[in-house]
Amino acid sequence: AAVLGLFLAAALVVAVQSTCDIPPHLPSAELKEQYQHRTTFPYNSTVEYVCRPGYVRNVKAQNVLVCGRNSRWHGSKEFCIPKLCTYPGEPANGRLVLAEKFSFGSAAHFTCNTGYRLVGNSEIQCVIKNGVVTWNRDIPICEPIPCSPPPEIANGKHSGADKELFEYGASVTYWCHTVRWGERPFSLVGDASIFCTTTDNINGVWNKPAPECKVVKCEHPNVENGKLLSGYRAEYTYQDTVMFDCNFRYAMNGSDASTCKEDGLWDPPLPLCQLSSCDDPPDVPNAVKAKLAGNLFPVETVVTYECRQGHQFSPGETTRHIKCLPDFTWTETPHPCERIRCPNPDISNGKPLNVWEDKDYYVYGDRLEVTCNDGYAFKGHSNSIVLQCTSDGRWDPAVPECIPEPRCPKPDTAHGREIYKSKNDYIVGTRLTLACDSGYVLRGRDSTECQADASWAPPLPFCDKVCGPPPQITNGQHSGLGREQFPYGAEVTYSCVEGLSLIGDASVYCTSDDGVNLAWSGPAPECRVVRCPKPAVERGRMTPQRFTFPYGADVRFSCEEGFVLHGDAESRCLADGAWHPPLPTCQPVRCPRPSRQENLVTYSFKSQYKVNETLSFSCKRDGRQSANSQTTCSANGTWIPPPTCKKSDTCEKILRNREDFQCGVPLTELKTLLEVQKLYLEIQKLEKEL
Structure with a gap:
């Protein structure tokens, strides 16, 4: 509570x-x-x-x-x-800056397009008048922004001289007055065209000052050690542009392009071309400049000279360097490269072969042929040797030694003889020419020379047996015509004049039956006229098709459809003018009477039948004969379809006997039929078991 x-x-x-x-x-x-x-x-x-x-x-x-x-x-x-005010609309050439809604108490703002200015208040408000929601004033208007007339210029005029009104975007173009012949022309200094624009979107102003018409002259653009690339004129005035390049081995200091300005001066100032490279390094005889990177040589550039092969500046010095100095001169000009010397050859018991080759000294590239005095020879060389002074100051080959002269053995060529000898004895340098006796041929070179090592070079030849000319034939010739001797293994081939056939082996060979004596391998062939008759086979064809049948011609035969070839299919024209094997024949195709078969019944009374002939036959089935069938003899000698009878199987026979058991058959007869069928099946079973 x-x-x-x-x-x-x-x-x-x-x-x-x-x-x-x-x-x-x-x-x-x-x-x-x-x-x-x-x-x-x-x-x-x-x-x-x-x-x-x-x-x-x-x-x-x-x-x-x-x-x-x-x-x-x-x-x-x-x-x-x-409440909402109605849509106020948009001024021409202007637009409404939209708010979300035109509600009571809101304001609408207007602006003009570029080049137009607003006349009237830029804002209106949605208010109540006489109890109604409405706009407090009319929308403003947009008028073009005006410019004052473009300024006039002395000695020129512009393209708007006939117009009074210049609105935003309007443009005028200035040009200078023409002058009389001989007077200097005026140049338009400044932009040729100006246009009306605005900075406050209210008042129009010209975008830049008007140009001026002035007489402008620039001096001729001379650049020492340089040249004009473009813009060449007799006189240069305002806005003329020139381009420069410096001469070879001079570098540009400044801009490579300059323009004549209104004050008569070039801007940027004309460039300077200053020396930037030494001249080409001097050429030095028998030397090359190694690894030059180009043809400009700035200060501190080093150039290397290399003497050519077999040359030197001084003993052991084959390269020399020079440098480009700050005053663009080279440190030195090297003296020429001189040939490398070889020592004077001193040959004991020898001398120069040619007097004009004997010198006080020898240099790279000199050639000296030396020989030994009489009774002496170079060991392992011929009777003279050519020495070359090499790039390293040595002789190649090395200076040889003359030793007492050796002798070659006297040639002993069986069945051969000397036909020329250059010296009385077989000393080094002796040249021989050898030949064989009749019936023999020389194997090897027929000339040889005694070498310093007491050997013959090339090696001495030997004489070998030969065959004589092969036999000539009538109306023909052989490939060895004009030759008298034929070595072992030589082959000659015979041929006949046009229209004759070569009977026998076309080639014979130089051979030996006993290994000693030489002879031709067989008799010469014969040239004879051999023409076989045109091979005609009735109902047959010949391949290839040809119209002449000389000796050795081969032909092949086949028969037309329905015929068969009896004999050989190929035959050749032999020397006796006959075909071998004999020409075949084309016999009509025959079908044999069908062979006897179990259960086959033929109604045939002939042993052979022609192509397209028909034959009637039938098959026995369980003692009963089937309907007749026909077979036809084909072009290849077979029966189509083949006259054969298929043996019925046990199930088929039982099904065939089913028709015997029909409704209405008396029981006594049915019993008899069943006993017969049972007996038949037992017989069939016994046959299968056996």
């Missing part, structure tokens, strides 16, 4: 304290008349609002507020929303 009393007391205190002050003042709504003069409102009381002019009820929210426990008013205050 005490707790309940405390709870009620607390509730009473809250109820007494929960009162609300005057409801809030809203810009979009006002209290109804009955609530406007009250200052306090008890807990849970409500007040109702009505929309002010320019606003309309929001159906999504109630237009009441409720006094809550915390002495605050509760409820949505968005029960009145602004």
